[in-house]
Amino acid sequence: MDQHVAEAIGRPDLIRLDDRLVCLRFETMKVVSALAAVRHLLDTGVVRRGATLLDSSSGIYAYALALACHRHGMHCHVVGSTTVDRTLRTQLAVLGATLEQMEPCDDLKLDQKRRVERIHEILAAHPEYHWMRQYHDDIHYLGYRVVADRIREETGTDRLTVVGGVGSGASTGALTRYLRDASDAAPTRAAPTDVELVGVQPYGSLTFGAQHTSDPEIIIAGIGSSIPFGNVAHELYDTLHWISFDAALSGAVDLLRRHAVFAGLSSGAAYLAARHEHDRAPERTVLFIAPDTGHRYTDTVYTRHREAAPLADLAPRDIADQTELALPWSRMPWNRTPTPPLTA
Structure with a gap:
């Protein structure tokens, strides 16, 4: 039995959508990494119960960190993006988290930069706070080990392609690192000998050198970056897809219409890329990550479902x-090229 709701929320579903096409569906993906990171900090004595944990977030991680702090008796302080919606603001308030939300801004690159600057201001005033550094510390890889073990057990394949939004690098990077590591395999099953990683990026993200491009709709928050991320392991990735808002919208709508999976915009982008990779190599099992549900995208994506292009x-x-x-x-x-110079 789970001891806290965060443990249940952090446990993903594995759903077979088609022959060799699998969805790794989370209610809120970053709960699994936040729980493991906070537990590790407590176990190693870096922080103590009652301390304040601080970070920046565009949405999912704010909720994840608030739940992890609630689970372990910590205080949570989040500098939130302009994209944080009313539902999440209310949840954070009731959970006792402190949210500082950036003023409305059409440029999410500027929004991200302002959030980081505010983090440094808070740390200067409160050096006792612990900055979680979700974009830079690979402590956030730890929680995905158990997820990788489950994938290894249930997909039953040695030819696996993992597809997902890059973001901070923790989810796709950690899963692939653990799946490729034979020492992590359970005694009853060998590690897959052939695991490919396909990363999904929005236009405008500098992580893989697309900062000279832009999407007229929006940079998809959570899977791209306008600042260097220290825990993206570029050398893990085999292939990259850059996907626009409109294409991601079409993917999200098709995912709901065809498979009844109600997921977010980055899930739609990952699904679109996964279907293409599946068609290119039908002999491989393709698993894509759906990091959150579609509720916060109802107004911006799903009410526009008639605009969705056929895949x-x-x-x-x-x-x-x-x-x-x-x-x-x-x-x-x-x-699997190492870090490009522009993002070092």
């Missing part, structure tokens, strides 16, 4: 380098 009409432009990037969808081999 048969969408295909990526295959490119050789970032100078060829073009909306609405581009695909490029990455071949």
Whole structure:
């Protein structure tokens, strides 16, 4: 029996959508990493119960950290993006978390920069606070070990392709690192010998060198970045997809219509990329990550479902380098290349 609701929320569902197409569906994905990170900090004596944990978030991580703090008797202070909605603000308030939300801003790159600046101001005034550094500390990889074990046990394959939004690098990077590591495999099952990683990015994100591009709708918060992220392991990724808001909307609507999975915008982008990878290599099992539900996207995505293009009409432009990037969808081999100079 779970001892706290965060443990139940952090446990994902594995759903087979089609032959060799699997959805790893979370209610709120980053709960699994926040719980493990806070538990590790307590166990190693870095923080004590009652301390204040601080970080910046565009939404999902704010809720995850608030739940982890509630579970372990900590205080939570979040500098939130302008995209944090009323439902989440209310939940954070009732959970006792402190939320400082940025003023409305059309430029999410500026929003991200302002949040980081505010973090440093808070730390200067409160050096006793512990900054969780979700974008830089690979302590956030720890919680995905148990998820990787479950994937290994239930997919029953040695030819696995993992697809997901890159974001801070924790979810896709951690899952792939644990899946590729034979020492992590349970005695009853060997580690998959062939695990490929496909990362999904929005236009405008500098993580893989697309900062010279832009999406007229929005940079998809949570899977891209306008600042360098220290815990993205570029050398883990085999292929990259850059997907626009409109294409991601079409993916999200199709995922709900075809498979009844109500998930967020980045889930729609990952689903779109996963279907393409599945069609390219039908002999492989393709697993994509759906990091949250679709509730906070009802007004911005699902009420526009009539605008969704049929997926048969969408295909990526295959490119050789970032100078060829073009909306609405581009695909490029990455071949496990180390960190590009612009994001170092």
